[in-house]
Amino acid sequence: MNESRGVLPAPVEDLLDVALVAELTVISETGRPVTYPLIPLYDGQHIFMTSAVLFSRKLRHIKANPKVAVALTDPVGVPAEPFARATIQGDATVIEDDLHAGWETLLPLWRAKEPVIDSFVKKRFGIPLFFERSIIQIRPRRVLYWEGGATATAPQVFELAELG
Amino acid sequence: MSKLELTDAVARADGYSHAVVSFVGADGYPVSVAGEFSTDPGRASLDIGPLATEVLPAAGAEVCITFSHIRPQSGIGYDERRYVNLWGPAEPDGDHLRVTAVRATGWDEADIPFFEYAERSVPAAHEYMEEVGDQRPHLSKWWTFFLATRLPFLTATIVPVALGGAVAARDGAFAWGWWLLALVAACAVHLGLNIANDIFDDASGADSANVTPTPFSGGSRVIQYGLVSRRGMVRACVAFYAVAVAIGLFLAAERGWWLLAIGAVGVVLSLVYTAPPFRLVHRGLGEPVTALGFGPVMTLGAYYVCAQQWSWEAVYISLPVALLIALVLYVNQIPDRAGDEAVGKRTLIVRWPESRVITAYELMAGSAFVLIALGPPLGITPWWTLLGLLTAPMALKVVRGLRASYGQPYALMPVMQTNIGLHLFTGLLLVVGYLIDVLVG
Numbered sequence: 243m244n245e246s247r248g249v250l251p252a253p254v255e256d257l258l259d260v261a262l263v264a265e266l267t268v269i270s271e272t273g274r275p276v277t278y279p280l281i282p283l284y285d286g287q288h289i290f291m292t293s294a295v296l297f298s299r300k301l302r303h304i305k306a307n308p309k310v311a312v313a314l315t316d317p318v319g320v321p322a323e324p325f326a327r328a329t330i331q332g333d334a335t336v337i338e339d340d341l342h343a344g345w346e347t348l349l350p351l352w353r354a355k356e357p358v359i360d361s362f363v364k365k366r367f368g369i370p371l372f373f374e375r376s377i378i379q380i381r382p383r384r385v386l387y388w389e390g391g392a393t394a395t396a397p398q399v400f401e402l403a404e405l406g
Numbered sequence: 407m408s409k410l411e412l413t414d415a416v417a418r419a420d421g422y423s424h425a426v427v428s429f430v431g432a433d434g435y436p437v438s439v440a441g442e443f444s445t446d447p448g449r450a451s452l453d454i455g456p457l458a459t460e461v462l463p464a465a466g467a468e469v470c471i472t473f474s475h476i477r478p479q480s481g482i483g484y485d486e487r488r489y490v491n492l493w494g495p496a497e498p499d500g501d502h503l504r505v506t507a508v509r510a511t512g513w514d515e516a517d518i519p520f521f522e523y524a525e526r527s528v529p530a531a532h533e534y535m536e537e538v539g540d541q542r543p544h545l546s547k548w549w550t551f552f553l554a555t556r557l558p559f560l561t562a563t564i565v566p567v568a569l570g571g572a573v574a575a576r577d578g579a580f581a582w583g584w585w586l587l588a589l590v591a592a593c594a595v596h597l598g599l600n601i602a603n604d605i606f607d608d609a610s611g612a613d614s615a616n617v618t619p620t621p622f623s624g625g626s627r628v629i630q631y632g633l634v635s636r637r638g639m640v641r642a643c644v645a646f647y648a649v650a651v652a653i654g655l656f657l658a659a660e661r662g663w664w665l666l667a668i669g670a671v672g673v674v675l676s677l678v679y680t681a682p683p684f685r686l687v688h689r690g691l692g693e694p695v696t697a698l699g700f701g702p703v704m705t706l707g708a709y710y711v712c713a714q715q716w717s718w719e720a721v722y723i724s725l726p727v728a729l730l731i732a733l734v735l736y737v738n739q740i741p742d743r744a745g746d747e748a749v750g751k752r753t754l755i756v757r758w759p760e761s762r763v764i765t766a767y768e769l770m771a772g773s774a775f776v777l778i779a780l781g782p783p784l785g786i787t788p789w790w791t792l793l794g795l796l797t798a799p800m801a802l803k804v805v806r807g808l809r810a811s812y813g814q815p816y817a818l819m820p821v822m823q824t825n826i827g828l829h830l831f832t833g834l835l836l837v838v839g840y841l842i843d844v845l846v847g
Contacts, residue, residue, distance in 0.1 A: 262478045267428040267436035267470065275428040275436050277472040279489055295543075296527040298534035315426050315440035319476055331435040341541050358483050367549040368621065370631050371531045372524055374543050383435070386461065393441050394456040394501065 248286025251400050254314075254328045254385055258284040262356065263319030266291055266378070267311045268303040268334070276303060279319075280378075282312055283351040289330060289380040292345045294372045301336050301376050310334045310380060317391070327391040331384045337377040345375040408511060408518070410490065412450035415510030418490050419445050422473035425454050427503060429463035429470070429496065437461060441503075443471075452492070455502030462503055463496040469505055488514035519816050525617045532632060543632050554604070554628045554642065555597045561826070562700050562731050563596040564589070565833030566724055570708025572840035573720045576788065579713035584661060588711040591653035591669070592704050598646030599676035604629060605639050606680040607751075610688075616745030618815035622822040623738040624745070647673065662714050668707040675699040688751045692739075693732040701728020722786050723836060726774035726794065730829035733770055736763075737804065737825045741815035760812050764805060771801040771828075778836070790839035790846075797835065800828040 246252045258264075264282040267275050278300050283290040289312055293301055304310065313329045314320045337344060352359045366373040386397035410418070419425070425443040428436050439461040443454045452471055463469050474489040490512035497504040513523060535541055545553070567589045574580045604625045607613040613625040628634040634642075654669035678684035679695050686695050705724035709717050739746065739755040740763070747756045755763055778794040781787030807821030 262484075263474065263476050265426050265428070265438060265472055265474060267438050269430055269434075269436060273430065274468055274493060275430055275470040277426060277428050277438070277470050277491060279472075279474040279476065294524075295531040295534045295538075296524050298530060301534070309435045311428065311436035311438045313426055313428075313438035313440065315424065315438075316474065316476075317423075319474075319478070321478075327440055329438045331431075331437070338538050338541075341535065341538065342544060356483075358481055362483065367545050367553060369521065369524060370543050370545055370633060371528060374531070374535065374541075376538075386437070386439070391440070393439050393461070394458060396458040396460045397439075 248284070249382055249402055250284070250330070251385060251387065253326055253389075254330065254387060254400075255284065255286075257314045257320055257322050257326060257328055258282055258289065259355070260322050261314050261320040263316055264291075265313040265315060266300065267313065268300050269307045269309060270303050271306050276300070277313075281352070281356065282314075283348055283355070285351060287381075289332070289382060290348050290351065291378040291380070292348065292375045293378060295341060295374045295376065296371050298376070301338075301378070304334045304336050304378060308333045308335065310378075312380060315391075325391050327388040327393060329386040329397075330380070330382050331386075332380040332382040334378050334380045337379055341374040341376060345377050348377065408513065410510040410512050412492075412507045412510050413447050415490050415492055415512060416445050416450050416452060416507060417447040418512065418514075419443070419452065419471075419473045419492070420447075422475055422490075424473075425452065426472040426474070427454055427457070427463070427469055428472065429467050437463075449506065451494075451504060451506040453502055453504050455500075457501055457503060459498075459501055462498045462501075465496060465498055467496045468493060469496045469503070471505055471507075486515070487520070488512070488516065519618075521620075521816060522618050525619060528630060535632075545633060550628065550633055553626050554601060554634050554639065556600045556626050557597075559600065560593055560596060561830045562734065563592045563704060565731075565830060565837075566700055566704035566727050567592050567708040568837045569723060569727060569833060569840075570705040570710075570720055571712060572837045572844075573705070573717055573723060574709050574712035575844050576840050577713055577717070581712045584657070584711045585708060587653055587657060588708045591650045591657065592672075592707070594646045594650035594653070595672055595676055598643050598650060599679065600626070601639050601643040601646065602677065603680045605636065605643060606682070606685070608636065610685075610751065611749045612742075612746055612751050615748040616742050618741050618744070620741055620815060620819050620822065622819065622826065623741045623815075657711055661711050664716075665707065665710055668703060668710060672699055672703045672707065675703065685751075687753060690752055690754050690757055692753060693736055696735045697728035697732040700731040701725060719786055722777070722781060723791065726777045727829065727833045727836070729770050729774040729777075730832055733767060733774075734822075734826055734829050736767065736770075737808070737818075738822055740808075740812065741818055741822075764808050764812075767808065768805055771804070774832070775801070778832075788839060788843035790842045791836050793835040793839045793842075794832050797828055797832045800824055800831070804828060 385400040428438040431437040477486040492507040493509040494505040658666040701724040709720040782789040811817035
């Protein structure tokens with residue numbers, strides 16, 4: 243296993259570094275799991291996602307219950323070599339002190355993964371409410387990891403406190 | 407995301423590569439695991455597996471089954487975005503999980519384009535921003551001005567005013583200073599009109615009812631997006647009209663009181679276009695009002711400011727430009743059709759079936775080119791104005807585009823762009839024709 247550069251196991255970090263889509267599962271006020279496809283960003287400590295105020299239901303769910311999971315499952319959306327699957331459970335915080343510009347602090351991470359984001363931001367005047375965004379900051383707590391993406395077998399489980 | 411019929415949702419799932427099962431684990435955190443699946447749309451049920459028994463939910467636990475597809479396009483973003491969420495009670499069976507759906511939602515951008523999906527969510531966005539606290543969406547002052555005034559549409563004013571100046575130049579009467587003042591006044595009326603149009607379309611509900619706006623249609627949206635308040639728009643509107651009226655009075659006093667009549671007609675046309683009780687655009691009269699205001703009124707006004715006399719030539723050469731600017735309005739109303747109809751804004755596009763709309767376009771565009779072609783042999787306009795015929799292929803391109811994409815607002819965007827270019831380039835070629843005639847004598 244390569245050396246981890248942050249709080250997550252190295253193979254999971256490798257997945258996150260290339261993932262263009264992850265499935266964020268939150269828990270609704272009624273206790274129902276609800277899953278949303280979003281782009282994940284990772285700075286070595288936290289997983290970040292952003293949500294436009296246009297699509298804010300997930301933010302309300304997180305504020306009511308911060309327990310979430312981020313799954314990396316799709317070989318197309320997660321073009322890692324070798325492919326694997328992982329689910330990262332953690333505690334989410336919604337950061338929205340500045341909906342207009344606060345999320346732009348994530349642009350370096352976003353740009354590294356998806357350079358086209360800069361051209362979208364330049365055209366924010368075309369769809370201004372899409373660029374009023376909350377940050378979802380997730381502190382990882384546990385990881386389920388399936389080598390080769392083989393979910394018929396039991397996952398390796400990493401309790402992150404044990405990772406040090 | 408929209409609610410889906412259960413059997414439809416399960417049938418849609420068949421097109422995806424894998425399922426993601428999510429449920430709430432014993433410690434209260436969600437657990438998500440991907441797996442292969444098969445469907446039984448008739449029973450609205452799914453079978454997912456094989457899955458490790460360690461990550462299977464308990465019997466009866468509510469699970470969310472997600473099917474997600476996206477195609478990353480390098481340097482562009484994504485396309486083919488779609489997903490389906492199904493919920494139901496877990497029925498574990500060995501290393502398989504069966505779920506009979508009791509609820510389903512989803513989105514497919516092939517059914518609802520992303521921009522429409524976003525537009526439908528605008529009320530929810532405002533509700534959320536109010537919850538969050540004292541935050542309002544905003545853009546830079548420049549972009550707010552650009553959007554609120556719909557600045558690029560000033561080409562509709564620049565072309566006829568330039569044409570009036572060009573006719574005056576042929577008569578040896580062009581006067582830069584007066585012409586520039588006329589241009590500023592005409593632009594001010596136009597910007598005031600654009601803002602007034604937004605104010606009245608907001609008041610009537612037409613813009614809110616329109617969930618498929620494009621950069622060329624559906625208004626500026628600055629009120630709908632909360633970028634500018636209604637009061638702010640009214641102030642800006644009054645300011646632009648005040649500038650126009652002040653310059654107009656000055657020009658009338660200096661260059662001739664007939665200008666007062668021409669300017670008054672322009673201002674009145676711009677107001678009765680959408681202002682109640684007239685609301686001529688609601689009565690299917692938007693095109694003739696636009697043609698008159700952005701054709702003869704502006705061209706003749708610009709000519710009179712320079713030459714201090716009437717000119718039938720200026721009126722004649724403004725007619726093709728008038729027809730083409732009316733066609734800009736006409737085509738740009740096609741994506742607004744559903745929203746306009748919902749609030750009783752009965753434009754020609756709302757009143758007529760697609761075939762008649764396209765036939766009328768062909769007739770009006772054809773008439774514009776016939777007028778250009780007849781001007782020189784009739785001795786009205788210089789031969790060089792035949793340059794204006796060079797844009798005829800653009801009109802054909804618009805017709806082809808209308809036939810191909812009539813019911814698809816976003817696919818119509820290049821068609822609307824070409825149609826705006828048709829007016830702009832035809833008008834500029836007419837101006838160039840006049841200038842060449844002046845230069846070569």
